[in-house]
Amino acid sequence: MANFISFLLLLSLLSFFPMCLCNKKLGGYLYPQFYDYSCPQAQQIVKSILAKAVEQEPRTAASLLRLHFHDCFVKGCDASLLLDSSGSIISEKGSNPNRNSARGFEVIDEIKAALEQECPSTVSCADILAIAARDSTVLTGGPSWEVPLGRRDSLGASLSGSNNNIPAPNNTFQTILTKFKLQGLDLVDLVALSGSHTIGFSRCTSFRQRLYNQIGNGKSDLTLDQYYAAELRTRCPRSGGDQNLFFLDYVTPKHFDNTYFKNLLEYKGLLNSDEVLFTKDQESAELVKLYAERNDLFFEQFAKSMIKMGNISPLTGSRGEIRENCRRINA
Numbered sequence: 001m002a003n004f005i006s007f008l009l010l011l012s013l014l015s016f017f018p019m020c021l022c023n024k025k026l027g028g029y030l031y032p033q034f035y036d037y038s039c040p041q042a043q044q045i046v047k048s049i050l051a052k053a054v055e056q057e058p059r060t061a062a063s064l065l066r067l068h069f070h071d072c073f074v075k076g077c078d079a080s081l082l083l084d085s086s087g088s089i090i091s092e093k094g095s096n097p098n099r100n101s102a103r104g105f106e107v108i109d110e111i112k113a114a115l116e117q118e119c120p121s122t123v124s125c126a127d128i129l130a131i132a133a134r135d136s137t138v139l140t141g142g143p144s145w146e147v148p149l150g151r152r153d154s155l156g157a158s159l160s161g162s163n164n165n166i167p168a169p170n171n172t173f174q175t176i177l178t179k180f181k182l183q184g185l186d187l188v189d190l191v192a193l194s195g196s197h198t199i200g201f202s203r204c205t206s207f208r209q210r211l212y213n214q215i216g217n218g219k220s221d222l223t224l225d226q227y228y229a230a231e232l233r234t235r236c237p238r239s240g241g242d243q244n245l246f247f248l249d250y251v252t253p254k255h256f257d258n259t260y261f262k263n264l265l266e267y268k269g270l271l272n273s274d275e276v277l278f279t280k281d282q283e284s285a286e287l288v289k290l291y292a293e294r295n296d297l298f299f300e301q302f303a304k305s306m307i308k309m310g311n312i313s314p315l316t317g318s319r320g321e322i323r324e325n326c327r328r329i330n331a
């Protein structure tokens with residue numbers, strides 16, 4: 001009997017310790033069943049509201065996928081991005097990557113309001129972003145995965161973090177990779193997650209430099225197909241038209257697939273940060289070729305990398321709070 005009890009003790013220790021190590025490494029322990037008892041309808045509610053929103057406006061899927069990324073790269077996946085300015089909080093919505101660009105906040109509000117009705121003060125805004133990113137991927141034809149849950153919401157925002165941590169479209173390959181590595185993500189994650197640009201739009205201002213003056217000599221980017229460039233110039237003039245919208249994947253813009261990578265092989269990536277994945281680094285170029293060839297491998301890695309990104313420094317336990325309204329901290 002004593003032996004049996006010590007065996008049980010050993011078992012529980014063995015299962016506890018790896019979890020502790022993983023806690024330290026990942027910054028918190030998330031698991032897909034987190035709301036199974038406290039709010040069993042949570043995932044269904046997110047999915048149904050999102051599906052309606054995407055039906056009304058297909059771009060919403062892309063916009064919400066991007067919000068999770070812009071949240072996780074700043075202080076971890078803690079919904080800091082969703083806070084409006086007030087009191088001592090300066091909203092991340094005004095940062096360079098987000099200003100006139102990040103969108104979909106009203107859909108998150110709608111989801112949060114429905115969840116507060118069903119299970120008050122239970123489901124975090126950070127988890128809503130993670131679930132919505134997965135559902136956006138699925139709704140547009142991409143892979144699915146179980147979303148680890150249990151994130152809590154931040155008590156503050158970081159405008160400087162938003163400006164500095166989120167890669168810019170004209171950053172060099174090395175700078176972009178370094179910004180990913182600072183978040184614990186690697187080259188494989190960078191290439192796979194960039195595949196998000198298989199859906200959604202970019203504004204003219206985000207890639208104009210490539211069309212007119214890529215390296216300061218008044219010429220367009222040599223790694224941009226010249227016919228494609230000429231077409232882009234018709235709606236993205238030298239000056240003006242900053243907000244004009246262009247598909248990130250001009251071939252299948254609303255469908256989540258590996259066409260994005262096929263475009264890169266043809267020098268038809270829209271952003272500089274897209275094309276450099278194929279032109280500036282051998283290892284990265286090999287991955288681009290692999291994903292262009294094998295949609296199944298792209299989907300598999302995309303799901304893995306999304307889970308990894310979703311694990312960036314979450315607030316768990318008693319850190320942070322469950323916001324009642326994603327736009328402000330609780331009174």
Ligand code: HEM
Nearest residue numbers: 062063066069101167168169193196200201202203206273
């Ligand atoms: C690798 C570095 C990345 C850079 C430099 C970058 C940059 C950009 C830029 C400049 C835009 C267009 C914004 C505008 O003009 O308003 C954009 C759109 C988008 N990005 Fe990224 N991005 C990166 C990685 C990612 C990742 C990791 C994800 C998701 C996991 C993502 C998802 C999206 C989506 C879905 C859109 C379209 C949004 C919409 O139509 O509303 N991006 N990105």
